[in-house]
Amino acid sequence: MVRPEKEEDLLQVLISGIVIGTVYAVLALGFSLIWGAARIVNMAYTSFYMAAAYLFYVFYSLVHLNIFVSAALAVMAASLIGVAMYKFLLEPIRAHETVVILVSIVMAFFFEECVLSIFGTTFRSVPPFVSGYREVFGVRVLNQHFLALLVSIVLIIGLWLFLSRSRTGIAIRATSQDREIVNVMGISEKRVSLIAISIGIGFVCVSSVIITPIYVVEPLMWMHPIIMVLAIVVLGGLGSLKGSFVAAYILAFSEVAVVNWIPMGSFIKSAIALLVMVIVLSKRPEGMFGTLFEDERL
């Protein structure tokens, strides 16, 4: 084990943790929003992350569109696929939560097989929007990571403003608190759920096009994010946006700390992050910001 003897080690963990944590936060917030408003645990959530990545690759590398146009089209197309899947497959069975989970797991593997059949397992790539890197206190950070950080912060602030200031946002929060009463109050719970799901899926697709230029586009790219998202929302407390936000950073810092201080164990960085989740849950089964903060939900 390498001990953090230098200040540099701590700075590396801090900076890498902030960058990765912010990306995780965006992914988790979208998932939390879907659960909170529509009570859907969609295991195919990060399949749209994968779909957006592949569509981005197709529009840019094969159709040769401008990179920003490619990204925008990829987000729109993947979001449409996600909303269509919810509308035609999950909405009719929404009352049966276990069945929803099972169907969404099947859909996740179905999407993976579709991608495998069309693209095979050959690794693909898209270029960054902003190439190169910057040094922050001696730690090198990709410019694309800075862009991801910026976009993530904009999305998070935008979501907070939307939920706290707009009529639809308030309706979404009301729906998450009591679905039956909102119907009585004249708010269409179905319509509000659909809007929440569209936003949630939009979040994951935007994350994808921002992060994909850093990563590799391959058919299994949906698996690690769904595991981390589940861990984050469970740790934070299901349906709690504040909880998801905080939990994202806890798990990101755990992963980065393992890579820096136990390099031989970097292949289990996610498992160790999940262990942190288990330890917290053993003390607080409802998650960090679970049922004790009912009125904070969404």
Next chain:
Amino acid sequence: MLRRMMSASVLSMCLVLVLAASFLAAPAAPSEVRIGVPGPMKAPQGDNIWRGAVLAQEEINKAGGVNIKGVKTLIKLVKIDTNELLSVSDAVVAVERAANDVDFYVGMSRSESTLAMQDVIVKYKKIIVDCGAVHPELTMRVARDYNKYKYFFKGTINSSFQGQVLMGHLDDVAKVVREQLGIAKPKVAVLVDKLQWADPIAKMVETRAPEMGLEVVGVWRPSAMASDVSAELTAIKGAGAQILFHATAGSMGIALGKQWGELQIPAALVGGDAVGSVKSYWQATEGLGKYNTVMAGIGPAKITEKTMPFWLAYVKRFGDFPGYDSSTYDAIYILKEAIERAGTLNADTLVTEMEKTDYRGAFGRIVFFPRTHQYPHDVQFGPGYDTWVVSQWLGPDNLSVVWPMGWKGVTYEGSTKYQLPPWVIDYWKKHK
């Protein structure tokens, strides 16, 4: 009544004669030699395996086929998609299903899956030539239980010898670092994926690097499918390494090349990547993997008189560079010669002929270790045998052999000197 008895006797005699003839007649010559080609056919590794086999089949069939006791017999290839990179059980089912349709198996890719497939195929007593999986356990089994596993042969060296290739290359790079950067004891970071094939390599580097005058600053073992290694790279830069030694087989290798180049980590990226020696590597890393070195069974240099003709034919036909697993090309020729010597497709007879193999192929001189060796039926490694090569990416169509360069007296015509990335030189000139 008598007439009936006589008819019955005549019929019985005819039946006896026919039965006797069928027992005594020579077995019919096979109409074709059916070679199963198992591999992950939706992955680059599967492409390499299949393409090498196709080139060999076409050449042999164009020349008339395999000569089995004077009868020219064509080769038929049977593609077997094992999906072995993702599922061991899929691989096992695929090869078992093909068992009645093939006479031989030439291919395979992933060690974990090949260990399972090996157990299934030997039950059917069919010759296997594994051209992709490299874990030493595959041939150690032959040593432990020769009668069961004798049908298994390797088409390429195992990972303990690959480790020696990488050590030789690491030593060369360390010399370049000492000469060009003026650093007497270079620091090396080790980044090896967490798969079975890489375990011997990781151990070897940790033990041998200090003997080579190197300081190991850390060993990172990320998942082979990791898509972000920026945290690892940041840690490696922080550890002050001048050399980043890697051994990778999955998507992590692509992420590594891409992020290393983008972050311009001031450490020479050297080592082996199972999918790093084909053109899709350059495309997938957006060219940021330039200056990375990759270990492979073949490169654009004169390993033997057959290497460059094969390399050029492969590039012309498929628009890509051959990978190490394209050694299915040599494997099929080796099988052909063994069949011709034996005059039969009988596996037990062929085992004896295969053990006598001494074949100069595109990938090197292939001779198998004898049954008394630690790795029986594995490919012999060393000068005059199969040495593998290390190549460096210098452009989208420019992969250049940089090792061996005088290793044990071996240098292949067409090799060039290893080049340090310019940003590594600039960084260490300022930060010595």
